[in-house]
Structure formats: C-alpha cells, structure tokens
Amino acid sequence: MTQVLAARAGKITPEMEMVASQENLDVKIVQAGVATGKIVIPRNVKRKHFNPCGIGQGLRVKVNALIGTSSDRDEKEMELKKLATAEAAGCDAVMDLSTGGDIDGMRRLTLEKANIPVGSVPIYQAAIEAIAKRGSIVAMTADDMFAAVEKQAADGVDFMAIHSALNFEVIKRLQTTGRVTDIVSRGGAFLTGWMLYNQKENPLYEQFDRLLAILKAYDVTLSLGDAIRPGSIADSLDGAQLQGMIIAGELVARAQAAGVQVMVEGPGHVPMHHVEATILLQKRLCHDAPYFILGTLATDVAPGYDHITSAIGGAIAGAAGADFICYVTPAEHLGLPTEEDVKEGVIAARIAAHAADLARGDKRAWERNWQMARARVAVDLDRQLSLAIDGERLKQVAQGYGHEHQHCAVCGSECAAAIAAKYFGI
Structure with a gap:
C-alpha cells in the first residue's frame, strides 16, 4: 500500500510519524497532506534504512543535490565523495544522474551509501543503452523506456523524474513560440528527438497508466519532469511552458487518483518578476502538488556564479510556495561539479530554502x-x-x-x- 492509499484509509505510517517528528507537527497534519497529494514522502518499499523527508505544503523547504558519472568522467569513488559532501552540507535528497560507465553499479552504490531519499531520471539510462544496443537514441523502443523505470524502481529508487508531460501538443506549441533556447532539458531533448524522428507520441505520456502501475507497485514518487522548461530569461512564461503546465496538471490528477505520490518539476530560468506568477500558476494548474524547482536562475549572465543566481530565484520561489529546491553549483553551464562545487551548491540552496521558510512564517x-x-x-x-x-x-x-x-x-x-x-x- 502506498503512502497515499494508507493516508486515505486513515492509517498513519512510520514514515508519516518520522516526518511529523522532523517538522514538529501533529502527525495528522502530515497524514492529511499526504492523503490530498499536497505532501509527498519519497520512500521506495525496497529501501529500509535511511532518513525519509516530507516535501510539500506546511513543511520546511527541502534541498536536493545531484551526482553521477558520465562518459567523460566515470569515477564512482569521486561521486561517492560528492554524495558524502552533499549530505554533510545538509541536503535532504540526492539524485543519481549517471549517463556513462557502469550506470547500474553507480545507482546501486548510491542507494547503498545514501542516508537520504535517492532520485533518478530513467530516460537517461534508456537512451544511453539504446545507443549501445541499437545504434542511436531514436532507435529506442517504448519497452526500453519502461524497462529502465522498472529496473530502477526494483533497485530501490525513491523518486523519479519522468518527462510524461511532453506530447505533440506541447512540441507544436514550442515550434511556434520563437524560443531562444528551444529545449535545455536532457530528457526532454532525448524524447523530442525520438518523437519527431519516429512520428510517434511520447510513450511515457501515451501509456501513462502503464507507468503509474510500476511506480505504485514500489511506491516510487513520480516527479513530473519539465521537458520544455525555459533555458533562458527570454523564454520565461512562453506558450510552450504554459502548455506543459496544463498537461502536467492533467497527469497529476491521474496520478493522485491512482494512489501514486506525485510532484512537479520546473521552471528553469525565470526573471524575478515572473517567479511568483510561475509558482502560483503551477500550483493552481497542478492541484497544489509539491513543486520541485530546477534553479530558479534569475539571470543568464553570471556563469561561474549560478549557485548565487539560482539562490536568488529559489528564495523568491520558495516564499511563493515552491517546496523542493534542486541545487545549482558554480559549475552549472560549464562542466561536472567538483566536491567543493557540490558543497557550495548545497549551502547556497539551503540559504535560499531558509530565507523562504522565514517568509512562509516557519516558527x-x-x-x-x-x-x-x-x-x-x-x-x-x-x-x-x-x-x-x-x-x-x-x-x-x-x-x-x-x-x-x-x-x-x-x-x-x-x-x-x-x-x-x-x-x-x-
């Protein structure tokens, strides 16, 4: 039984009790939030010994860090050091975004060593393996995509960024907006290329019920990936972004009805005067599901200091209602982060989260x-x-x-x- 279904049945799970204790709240408040989909507690049924956290309405704003190998840098020990650095700096969750080397081995090591919730992006592995097995990303099959989700869920991943809110309606809108940066989401780019080449709908959208069945079996929290988030200030709140929000809202309702925990990702690069409107729109369209922000970068012209630009936007976003901040490091737009970059990114995001907590009246x-x-x-x-x-x-x-x-x-x-x-x- 998932956390959602337990909450709706009037049950209080050990995870709800842990979150209530962490947040100094009555556990019934946490239970009610989980039941209505306004709070998620990412915890795969396969994982046993780690510290879960609650994300959502009425809770402290949480911080996420990123690690992972690539084809250029396949050093598991280095990534484990970055995991330890991120945890020591106070992050609440971590995502393994490995795209090179022993992807399965890195993920399993992360799950073994992490003391916090672990997330992933399954389309990364599906796409990279399609290159090796079939010669190209566009040769990937729908079954390849769902097999990656199933494998990672079985390994124990607690939450997954899955780009289901991308369909041909969104791509059509994107093609007419005159965007400066088009698509900056890696998962979004993989899927858009696949869809346009094969002239087929996104399987993660078209077969959404199939996806929900896998996630429900392991109580994996769905993080609806923002495939067409703005990659520059000029693209903020354009038609493609708004179309994506509408589709995401429809999928949130379906996930919640199915008893699957769900949160929503976005929005990327956003000027400060757009931040509050973006958060309010997202919350309204997505039924107050927890909002996981990627950035939010308040300007495009500070490479090397993007942990600062994202902290500025992140603080405003958190004050406006965002619940989960993904860190940005000084290496953003430049390369893979070092251990020191990881620490700087976590601390900057934690400062933003704390400033948001103050604005939200956290005692x-x-x-x-x-x-x-x-x-x-x-x-x-x-x-x-x-x-x-x-x-x-x-x-x-x-x-x-x-x-x-x-x-x-x-x-x-x-x-x-x-x-x-x-x-x-x-």
Missing part, C-alpha cells in the same frame, strides 16, 4: 534567527557557530579575520552591539 526558522541575533549581541562565537548554516565556513572566516578573542577585528573589544546592550540593560 523554527524565526527562532533560529532570534537565537543568532542574541548570540551576536552576547559576542558568543561558539553559539553562532552552532546556529550558522555553514558553521565550518564561519569558523574559517572568523579565524582569518582575528576572532580569537570572541570579537571581530572591526570593532575589537568595543563591540557596538555589546555596548548598546550594556546600557540598555541599565
């Missing part, structure tokens, strides 16, 4: 900020270290700027905050 977020402010007034560096999102970084900076005596080098012992506090206490 724990506000309490943490209050405690940090009091620690600064008290010139209590140890307390600040414990409250900081990245205490290790704070310690390094503090040492570099001469904080050996529990005060900063700007004011020295005559700290402005401490002096004011002293006399206010008279």
Whole structure:
C-alpha cells in the first residue's frame, strides 16, 4: 500500500510519524497532506534504512543535490565523495544522474551509501543503452523506456523524474513560440528527438497508466519532469511552458487518483518578476502538488556564479510556495561539479530554502534567527557557530579575520552591539 492509499484509509505510517517528528507537527497534519497529494514522502518499499523527508505544503523547504558519472568522467569513488559532501552540507535528497560507465553499479552504490531519499531520471539510462544496443537514441523502443523505470524502481529508487508531460501538443506549441533556447532539458531533448524522428507520441505520456502501475507497485514518487522548461530569461512564461503546465496538471490528477505520490518539476530560468506568477500558476494548474524547482536562475549572465543566481530565484520561489529546491553549483553551464562545487551548491540552496521558510512564517526558522541575533549581541562565537548554516565556513572566516578573542577585528573589544546592550540593560 502506498503512502497515499494508507493516508486515505486513515492509517498513519512510520514514515508519516518520522516526518511529523522532523517538522514538529501533529502527525495528522502530515497524514492529511499526504492523503490530498499536497505532501509527498519519497520512500521506495525496497529501501529500509535511511532518513525519509516530507516535501510539500506546511513543511520546511527541502534541498536536493545531484551526482553521477558520465562518459567523460566515470569515477564512482569521486561521486561517492560528492554524495558524502552533499549530505554533510545538509541536503535532504540526492539524485543519481549517471549517463556513462557502469550506470547500474553507480545507482546501486548510491542507494547503498545514501542516508537520504535517492532520485533518478530513467530516460537517461534508456537512451544511453539504446545507443549501445541499437545504434542511436531514436532507435529506442517504448519497452526500453519502461524497462529502465522498472529496473530502477526494483533497485530501490525513491523518486523519479519522468518527462510524461511532453506530447505533440506541447512540441507544436514550442515550434511556434520563437524560443531562444528551444529545449535545455536532457530528457526532454532525448524524447523530442525520438518523437519527431519516429512520428510517434511520447510513450511515457501515451501509456501513462502503464507507468503509474510500476511506480505504485514500489511506491516510487513520480516527479513530473519539465521537458520544455525555459533555458533562458527570454523564454520565461512562453506558450510552450504554459502548455506543459496544463498537461502536467492533467497527469497529476491521474496520478493522485491512482494512489501514486506525485510532484512537479520546473521552471528553469525565470526573471524575478515572473517567479511568483510561475509558482502560483503551477500550483493552481497542478492541484497544489509539491513543486520541485530546477534553479530558479534569475539571470543568464553570471556563469561561474549560478549557485548565487539560482539562490536568488529559489528564495523568491520558495516564499511563493515552491517546496523542493534542486541545487545549482558554480559549475552549472560549464562542466561536472567538483566536491567543493557540490558543497557550495548545497549551502547556497539551503540559504535560499531558509530565507523562504522565514517568509512562509516557519516558527523554527524565526527562532533560529532570534537565537543568532542574541548570540551576536552576547559576542558568543561558539553559539553562532552552532546556529550558522555553514558553521565550518564561519569558523574559517572568523579565524582569518582575528576572532580569537570572541570579537571581530572591526570593532575589537568595543563591540557596538555589546555596548548598546550594556546600557540598555541599565
């Protein structure tokens, strides 16, 4: 029985209890959210020992990290180090996006080592294997696609990005919008090429019930991949994106009716004044399903700093109702990230998520900020270290700027905050 069906039957699962404890909420609130599809708890029935999390309405905004091998860099140990780095930096989930080398082996290692939910994109493996077995991606069959989903579900993957909300209606709309970047989604590009070459509908859309049956059997959370998300600021909120949102909403309703947990991905590159409208549209069209944002990058002109551009957009998106932020690293648009890039990406996304939690009125977020402010007034560096999102970084900076005596080098012992506090206490 899936989490959704259990919740609708009035049952409280151990996963719901764990999420309620993590969020300091009454478990019945979590149960009601899962029952209505406003909360998902990614946890494959095959996985046993890890820390699940809840994603959705009324919960803390979560952060996702990415790892995976490629044809250019097939180093499992390096990817496992990046997994450990991401977890240590505080991410809530991770996706294995391997497209090269021993894809099955990398995924199984990730599932074995990860202490958090693990996601994947099955079309990547199906497409890469089609090249090896059949000579090209366009020679891939529908059965190849569903076999990849089934295999990864059987391995224990907790959530899957699957580009079912892409059909010929969306492609037709895309062909008339005059986009600058056309398709930047790798899965979307694979499927669009396959559809146009074979002149066949997307099997992941056309045979959606077949897909739902596999996911339901393992209680895999469906993450509806945004195949035509805008890849540049100029393309934000164009007709193709809106058409994709409409199709996604129809599929969310079908997944929820079938008892499959579902969230929705998007939106890519979005200028700040479009962010709130995008989130509100997505939530409205997709029945308040949790929203998993990829980005959101607020400008196109900062390569090397895209962890910052995405944190700006991500904070606004989270405040507007997005529930799950996929990190972006400094290596975005440039290459595969290093361990340090992974840490920077997770921390930037966590800052955005925390800022969003504050805007959403999360009591724990506000309490943490209050405690940090009091620690600064008290010139209590140890307390600040414990409250900081990245205490290790704070310690390094503090040492570099001469904080050996529990005060900063700007004011020295005559700290402005401490002096004011002293006399206010008279």
